Amino acid sequence: MPDVGGIASERLRSFIERIERxxxxxxxxxxxxxxxxxxxxxxxxxxxxxxQVIKLRKMESNDRQELETMLxxxxxxxxxxxxxxxxxxxAAE
Amino acid sequence: MPDVGGIASERLRSFIERIERxxxxxxxxxxxxxxxxxxxxxxxxxxxxxxQVIKLRKMESNDRQELETMLxxxxxxxxxxxxxxxxxxxAAE
Amino acid sequence: MPDVGGIASERLRSFIERIERxxxxxxxxxxxxxxxxxxxxxxxxxxxxxxQVIKLRKMESNDRQELETMLxxxxxxxxxxxxxxxxxxxAAE
Amino acid sequence: MPDVGGIASERLRSFIERIERxxxxxxxxxxxxxxxxxxxxxxxxxxxxxxQVIKLRKMESNDRQELETMLxxxxxxxxxxxxxxxxxxxAAE
Numbered sequence: 001m002p003d004v005g006g007i008a009s010e011r012l013r014s015f016i017e018r019i020e021r022x023x024x025x026x027x028x029x030x031x032x033x034x035x036x037x038x039x040x041x042x043x044x045x046x047x048x049x050x051x052q053v054i055k056l057r058k059m060e061s062n063d064r065q066e067l068e069t070m071l072x073x074x075x076x077x078x079x080x081x082x083x084x085x086x087x088x089x090x091a092a093e
Numbered sequence: 094m095p096d097v098g099g100i101a102s103e104r105l106r107s108f109i110e111r112i113e114r115x116x117x118x119x120x121x122x123x124x125x126x127x128x129x130x131x132x133x134x135x136x137x138x139x140x141x142x143x144x145q146v147i148k149l150r151k152m153e154s155n156d157r158q159e160l161e162t163m164l165x166x167x168x169x170x171x172x173x174x175x176x177x178x179x180x181x182x183x184a185a186e
Numbered sequence: 187m188p189d190v191g192g193i194a195s196e197r198l199r200s201f202i203e204r205i206e207r208x209x210x211x212x213x214x215x216x217x218x219x220x221x222x223x224x225x226x227x228x229x230x231x232x233x234x235x236x237x238q239v240i241k242l243r244k245m246e247s248n249d250r251q252e253l254e255t256m257l258x259x260x261x262x263x264x265x266x267x268x269x270x271x272x273x274x275x276x277a278a279e
Numbered sequence: 280m281p282d283v284g285g286i287a288s289e290r291l292r293s294f295i296e297r298i299e300r301x302x303x304x305x306x307x308x309x310x311x312x313x314x315x316x317x318x319x320x321x322x323x324x325x326x327x328x329x330x331q332v333i334k335l336r337k338m339e340s341n342d343r344q345e346l347e348t349m350l351x352x353x354x355x356x357x358x359x360x361x362x363x364x365x366x367x368x369x370a371a372e
């Protein structure tokens with residue numbers, strides 16, 4: 001194998017070309033994902049909500065419920081939602 | 094096909110599942126790319142330089158040379174490299 | 187003003203140094219934000235939930251409620267939560 | 280301090296508001312940086328080259344030269360630039 005400046009050229013070229021092929025496939029998949037979202041949008045679905053759903057589907061059901069409960073707790077504490085249902089230690093804020 | 098709250102459930106599920114499959118494949122490719130870089134690193138190649146090479150290979154040869162020339166010009170103007178070779182309009186700065 | 191290769195050195199240097207100063211300040215703020223999150227975590231708060239709260243606070247109350255309603259609808263349609271409360275019409279599509 | 284669902288509301292609000300203020304300042308700086316780049320572009324500078332220069336200025340001079348040397352070596356090994364100057368172990372590839 002010819003060396004250029006001590007570099008095993010063919011070895012380097014092989015690594016680079018493997019990475020380039022994988023990156024092309026990855027870019028093609030990213031384009032496919034964009035296409036599906038565009039198609040869903042064209043059908044009337046909200047892609048922002050879809051993205052949130054996909055994120056939540058990755059979590060275990062228990063973790064998801066815990067996250068949701070804490071989110072409501074924090075939002076109630078900040079007055080973003082009414083704190084009814086949430087037990088309130090003190091009457092006035 | 095059952096609707097939930099006016100949502101075409103099966104249609105939505107189909108979109109979501111297509112996206113999830115594509116994202117899985119994309120994640121697998123990202124892992125493959127990391128593996129090739131790790132293998133190259135194990136062979137003694139510098140992955141930072143490899144990333145730069147891959148970026149430059151995406152550019153046309155002419156654009157690359159123009160970018161390189163401008164980079165040297167800017168670096169000389171900032172005193173990061175000696176400005177020999179670059180024509181200098183005025184002697185002192 | 188001395189030119190190097192036709193480049194107005196001082197003008198370039200001024201732009202570069204202004205950007206570098208702004209980027210330093212920006213990096214310092216990013217570090218401050220990390221510190222506040224770390225402090226909040228040390229006090230027992232969940233930083234993941236905090237990030238979600240901050241995101242939601244940026245939205246108008248109406249938009250937030252609409253997003254939340256749609257999210258529940260989509261999740262019910264996908265069987266991630268029970269669809270009680272959501273009106274279900276089992277007509278064919 | 281009033282608690283909502285066991286959450287120290289005021290403590291949480293304080294953390295959230297500190298983060299929001301810092302994020303606002305960070306966003307303002309990011310806008311300032313974009314403005315300086317826009318101004319530089321309006322003066323005729325190439326912002327892509329400027330970004331590269333800024334990146335290189337963060338590196339020590341020695342590291343920068345080493346990176347540059349390796350980059351040339353790799354590019355020569357891949358036939359992207361002529362390998363003259365680089366010592367070549369074998370004549371033909």
